[in-house]
Amino acid sequence: MRRKHQRTALLAMAVIGIGTAAALTLAALQDNLLFFYGPGEIEAQHLVAGQRFRLGGLVVDGSIRRLDDGLTITFDVTDTVETVSVVYVGPVPDLFAEGQGVIANGMLDRDGVFQADELLAKHDENYMPPEVAERLERAGHPTQ
Amino acid sequence: MIPELGHFALALALALALVQATVPLVGAARGRTPWMMTARPAALGQFAAIALAFLALTYVHVVSDFTVLNVVENSHSAKPMLYKVTGVWGNHEGSMLLWVLILALFGATVALFGNGLPDTLRARVLAVQGMIGAGFLAFMLVTSNPFLRIAGIPPFDGQDLNPLLQDPGLAFHPPFLYFGYVGFSMAFSFAVAALIEGRVDAAWARWVRPWTLAAWIGLTLGIAMGSWWAYYELGWGGWWFWDPVENASLMPWLAGTALLHSAIVVEKRDALKSWTILLAILTFALSLLGTFLVRSGALTSVHAFAVDPDRGIFILVLIVATVGGALALYAWRAPTLAPGGLFRPVSREGALVLNNLLLTTATATVLIGTLYPLMLEAVGDDRVSVGLPYFEATIVPLMIPLIAAMAVGPLLAWKRADLAGALGRLGAAAGFGVVVLLAVLYWTDAAPVMALAGLALAAWAIVGSLVELAERIRLFRIPPMASLRRAVGLPGGAWGLVLAHAGLGIAVAGMVASTAFLQERIVVLQPGDTTEIAGYGVTYDGVEEVDGPNYSAERAHMTIRRGGDTIAVMEPEKRFYPVTRMATTEAAIRTTWLADLYIALGDPQPGGGTGRTVRLYHHPLVPWIWIGALVMSLGGLASLADRRLRVAVTARRTRLAAQPAE
Numbered sequence: 141m142r143r144k145h146q147r148t149a150l151l152a153m154a155v156i157g158i159g160t161a162a163a164l165t166l167a168a169l170q171d172n173l174l175f176f177y178g179p180g181e182i183e184a185q186h187l188v189a190g191q192r193f194r195l196g197g198l199v200v201d202g203s204i205r206r207l208d209d210g211l212t213i214t215f216d217v218t219d220t221v222e223t224v225s226v227v228y229v230g231p232v233p234d235l236f237a238e239g240q241g242v243i244a245n246g247m248l249d250r251d252g253v254f255q256a257d258e259l260l261a262k263h264d265e266n267y268m269p270p271e272v273a274e275r276l277e278r279a280g281h282p283t284q
Numbered sequence: 285m286i287p288e289l290g291h292f293a294l295a296l297a298l299a300l301a302l303v304q305a306t307v308p309l310v311g312a313a314r315g316r317t318p319w320m321m322t323a324r325p326a327a328l329g330q331f332a333a334i335a336l337a338f339l340a341l342t343y344v345h346v347v348s349d350f351t352v353l354n355v356v357e358n359s360h361s362a363k364p365m366l367y368k369v370t371g372v373w374g375n376h377e378g379s380m381l382l383w384v385l386i387l388a389l390f391g392a393t394v395a396l397f398g399n400g401l402p403d404t405l406r407a408r409v410l411a412v413q414g415m416i417g418a419g420f421l422a423f424m425l426v427t428s429n430p431f432l433r434i435a436g437i438p439p440f441d442g443q444d445l446n447p448l449l450q451d452p453g454l455a456f457h458p459p460f461l462y463f464g465y466v467g468f469s470m471a472f473s474f475a476v477a478a479l480i481e482g483r484v485d486a487a488w489a490r491w492v493r494p495w496t497l498a499a500w501i502g503l504t505l506g507i508a509m510g511s512w513w514a515y516y517e518l519g520w521g522g523w524w525f526w527d528p529v530e531n532a533s534l535m536p537w538l539a540g541t542a543l544l545h546s547a548i549v550v551e552k553r554d555a556l557k558s559w560t561i562l563l564a565i566l567t568f569a570l571s572l573l574g575t576f577l578v579r580s581g582a583l584t585s586v587h588a589f590a591v592d593p594d595r596g597i598f599i600l601v602l603i604v605a606t607v608g609g610a611l612a613l614y615a616w617r618a619p620t621l622a623p624g625g626l627f628r629p630v631s632r633e634g635a636l637v638l639n640n641l642l643l644t645t646a647t648a649t650v651l652i653g654t655l656y657p658l659m660l661e662a663v664g665d666d667r668v669s670v671g672l673p674y675f676e677a678t679i680v681p682l683m684i685p686l687i688a689a690m691a692v693g694p695l696l697a698w699k700r701a702d703l704a705g706a707l708g709r710l711g712a713a714a715g716f717g718v719v720v721l722l723a724v725l726y727w728t729d730a731a732p733v734m735a736l737a738g739l740a741l742a743a744w745a746i747v748g749s750l751v752e753l754a755e756r757i758r759l760f761r762i763p764p765m766a767s768l769r770r771a772v773g774l775p776g777g778a779w780g781l782v783l784a785h786a787g788l789g790i791a792v793a794g795m796v797a798s799t800a801f802l803q804e805r806i807v808v809l810q811p812g813d814t815t816e817i818a819g820y821g822v823t824y825d826g827v828e829e830v831d832g833p834n835y836s837a838e839r840a841h842m843t844i845r846r847g848g849d850t851i852a853v854m855e856p857e858k859r860f861y862p863v864t865r866m867a868t869t870e871a872a873i874r875t876t877w878l879a880d881l882y883i884a885l886g887d888p889q890p891g892g893g894t895g896r897t898v899r900l901y902h903h904p905l906v907p908w909i910w911i912g913a914l915v916m917s918l919g920g921l922a923s924l925a926d927r928r929l930r931v932a933v934t935a936r937r938t939r940l941a942a943q944p945a946e
Contacts (some may be wrong), residue, residue, distance in 0.1 A: 146628075150637060153629070153637065160681075161645040164682075169652070172677065173669075173674075174670075174671060176669065211807075229806075231806060231886035234866070234869055
């Protein structure tokens, strides 16, 4: 086997490998990106029922309610201008509380209620997810 | 006084690092031995100075000296002693100090044990280590000094460490992880030194191998510990979240694994030299990137406690200088490296190339998935997240051929090999894979196809590596005692291969089974209520209040029954840390080594009811993930103990001594 052949074979393997990986990566990125929006952007982004995204904002004071089954909770998320209602089934993270920043993954239902399947609030009580802080500032309320 | 001493020691270390970075390099270029010899005392002195600084910081943490800002922000007088010590690296400044300490430790070991290396190579390796050290010491002194005193009157007590970090699993996770990250600096320094020397040969590969192996073992254990911590501490029962910080440690691991394999080709066949050098540079570049992502706070994560743009920019400049400089040197010098041995695509070399292609491609896909949200945010306004589905869709298809080929590769001959023959010898592995497939089909009602394939593949990998071992000791072909003698006499490297490959197979079995056959139940239980999961009856008896050293906890009492007999009592806790006003969930886990029963206590019901939300999980084979990682690390250790790595060095030394100096 000559050096040239070896190089060609290696190159061919590399091209096939990288090509496959690039195709897989692009396909995966296209299908699996989750965009982040604040409550005020839902209308502007034409988000419709069934479209998955991440909703971020502050949990409105006094809005957390637990339904009788003990597992379902409802609360409102606000960017201080617009507000969206959220429904979530399951235990909440340790740091989930009223007045704190929260990120919820899920989708809107036909009534415009956000059906969350995951809640993220894993930071300390002074911390606000940067996305949430940015959205609040954009809505005209500088944080600190 | 002690903090000032530590501060001074850091400045002294920087001065020594600067000497180490320049004088030996000039000496090597000019052929001046005394100049080259300064590398050794400089490296040892730098290590001693940083160790002194580290001891000083440990001291102020242990005695809770609240005149030091770092202690105020991250400690509390009531914190248990273990976490006062581990809290030293549980914050940004202290963790950077640990980083440079390990860097200097690696430099000092070369200075002490690198007698077998040619003088110029050792001088250059230490000089490159000195440059990295100088960069990061300057970073510490300018932006992240842990010894700053508090202005004004010191507070009565500290603000305590993030309670999530007050845990034995996480306490020792950073030292291992950093040992891995920073250990790859040795491969990097050897690569840069080889580029300066213009020579890469089998001896070079043997010299780099122990450092790369040591780093790889540390990183493997560090990642496993982090994932174990996430599993039992975060209370969600997951063991890998594709969090950017987890990815930051996975990328150097993937690239470092590729490096270990390509270095074998350099060592045995003198081929793939240029590629191996590039891989060594890239592996350390990914370690630096990991440091940047974690320390700059560029990504949203529980680890990103440094939200300070200055630090981010400083580290970014360091990365650009280090990696950019090395790559420029590579572009300039790599073409001068003599090409090595030829081989056919179907050969041991070919299999190792395949391994490298798959591992580097996997590294690239993780990199894209991790950085894509940052790039999108930089060019536009969109905030996105790339989660589990992306990584599953890209990594799984790459891992399948990797693991399938892993069993075949070691059975192939160098240069050109007989693929059919190798496959024929793997009959036992294939047979075992089919048995596992049928067994899973029999015991589960409807297993997903991917789970079946994954478990069969894991069985193939485990038995495949045992086949390799059986071949080496000629099991069943010679008397058993003779086989045993052969096994004892087998070189460490051969054991390393078998253990590392089998370990990966074990870990894959754990990952697949715990993902595919997970049972989850979320219920509200009143005291006395019983629920059932995976054949276990779980009775909730109530909660009691308990007090810890710096927290108060609610501890639930759960009685576990199986077939009418009480087999265990599990006590999941919910802890509250008053100083940081944070709550943590301490899950209770009962393992049979084949499966874990996992119980996490949730919130009380509103209105003062006695019911509690309780989460129960049944994870089949989940302990195998960490057992597998442990077996892989043992493989690394066996390989590290290989006598050939040392004998070769001494043989080389005698040969070199006989030659006149350049």
